[in-house]
Structure formats: structure tokens, C-alpha cells
Amino acid sequence: MIIAPSILSANINNLEEDIQKIEKSEAQYLHIDIMDGHFVPNLSFGPNIVQSLRKISTKVFDVHLMVENPDEWIEKFATAGADVIGVHYESSPHIYRTLTEIKKLGKQAEIVINPATPIGVIEEVLPIVDQVLVMTVNPGFGGQAFIENMLDKIAKLDDMKKKFGYQFKIEVDGGINEKTIQKCKKSGANIAVAGSYIFAGDIEDRVKKLNDVIED
Ligand SMILES: O=C(CO)[C@H](O)[C@H](O)COP(=O)(O)O
Numbered sequence: 102m103i104i105a106p107s108i109l110s111a112n113i114n115n116l117e118e119d120i121q122k123i124e125k126s127e128a129q130y131l132h133i134d135i136m137d138g139h140f141v142p143n144l145s146f147g148p149n150i151v152q153s154l155r156k157i158s159t160k161v162f163d164v165h166l167m168v169e170n171p172d173e174w175i176e177k178f179a180t181a182g183a184d185v186i187g188v189h190y191e192s193s194p195h196i197y198r199t200l201t202e203i204k205k206l207g208k209q210a211e212i213v214i215n216p217a218t219p220i221g222v223i224e225e226v227l228p229i230v231d232q233v234l235v236m237t238v239n240p241g242f243g244g245q246a247f248i249e250n251m252l253d254k255i256a257k258l259d260d261m262k263k264k265f266g267y268q269f270k271i272e273v274d275g276g277i278n279e280k281t282i283q284k285c286k287k288s289g290a291n292i293a294v295a296g297s298y299i300f301a302g303d304i305e306d307r308v309k310k311l312n313d314v315i316e317d
């Protein structure tokens with residue numbers, strides 16, 4: 102399972118130091134939350150931050166767009182250094198086109214669904230995506246509690262993946278800690294984003310702890 106530390110919970114006063122700790126850790130991804138104050142009630146980072154981080158990190162940049170009109174932003178984040186670009190199903194009526202454009206830019210395309218969104222509505226894009234992100238909290242903030250009934254959704258998605266032979270990875274985001282990561286893995290998740298859990302302690306140690314519990 103891939104661990105993706107979310108820099109939303111990093112120390113913004115000393116971001117470089119935290120990024121260096123992530124570099125040394127076993128994490129394979131760096132999760133970057135982009136919030137526009139409209140799609141979610143919070144603001145975070147823009148493409149310039151992604152561009153700066155690209156100079157100091159070798160991790161896979163997993164950019165989670167929580168924005169209205171994602172089509173306006175995908176090229177900017179692709180140019181800034183994103184490797185994976187995640188767009189919310191709820192953010193556009195033309196999400197198939199958005200996902201296709203991400204692929205045309207040479208990036209991995211990810212569809213993201215909010216807790217209230219059923220997987221049935223994304224069935225038609227499953228053959229073209231590289232990742233599906235199942236939100237396990239309502240997006241907008243770090244440090245929220247994991248929504249337990251998302252485990253059924255992850256398991257259903259994993260069943261569909263096996264039934265149709267799809268290759269996408271299943272990612273989970275929100276409320277991930279030593280306990281919830283094990284449940285997500287059992288349900289079929291392949292990538293776990295963790296923000297507050299990782300940055301509340303020693304970064305390298307916390308990433309290792311998450312890896313250790315899922316290996317047991
Ligand atoms: O997308 C997000 C919030 O919208 C973050 O990635 C997520 O909340 C991570 O934070 P935590 O692990 O503290 O829940």
C-alpha cells in the first residue's frame with residue numbers, strides 16, 4: 102500500500118524541513134490539497150507552491166483539486182509538476198472531458214467522490230482513470246473523523262474493479278490513522294492519504310508505523 106502524506110497538515114512556517122523529512126521517509130507520494138474557497142469552504146495552495154515543491158521533492162505529486170471549474174486549472178497544475186491530478190465528480194458536469202484532458206497532458210487521471218456520492222455515478226469513467234479517490238471525510242479540512250460506512254463503498258469499488266478487470270488504484274483520504282488504514286486495506290484500498298496523523302508526530306516514524314500496521 103502506498104502512503105501519501107498530505108501537506109495540508111505540514112508546518113507552513115518550515116515547509117522545506119517537513120518536505121525533507123517526507124523525502125527520507127518510506128512514503129511514495131506527496132498529497133497536495135488544492136482548495137478554492139468555493140467548492141470547499143477553505144483556501145490552500147496554488148500552482149506556484151506545487152512548482153516550488155517540485156524543486157525539492159522527488160515523490161509522486163498527487164494533486165487533489167477541490168475547485169469549481171477544474172478545467173481552468175488542470176494545465177496549470179500539470180505544468181507546475183503534478184504527476185496525478187484528481188478531480189471531483191461533483192465539481193463539473195463534464196468530468197469525462199476533464200479526465201481525458203488530464204491524460205492528454207501526459208498525467209495520471211483520478212476521479213474523486215465525496216462521502217455522499219455513490220459509486221454508480223462514476224461507472225462510465227472507470228475504464229479511463231488511473232485512480233479513484235474515495236473521500237472518507239467531507240473535503241475542506243484536515244483532522245476530521247473517518248466515516249466508517251465508506252468501507253462498504255471501497256469494497257464495492259474493489260469488487261467492480263475485479264469483475265471488469267480495471268487497473269485503477271483505490272485511494273482513501275481523510276481520518277487515516279493506524280486503525281483506519283487497516284480497515285481500508287482490508288476493504289481494497291491501495292493508497293492512503295494521511296495528514297494530521299503523520300504531522301502530529303515524528304514524520305518518518307509515523308509513515309513507518311502506518312506501513313508496519315498494514316504489513317501485519
Ligand atoms: O483532502 C483533504 C481534506 O479535504 C485532506 O487530504 C485530508 O483531510 C487529510 O487530512 P487528515 O488525514 O488530517 O484527515
Ligand SMILES: [Fe+2]
Nearest residue numbers: 134165274294
Ligand atoms: Fe486530499
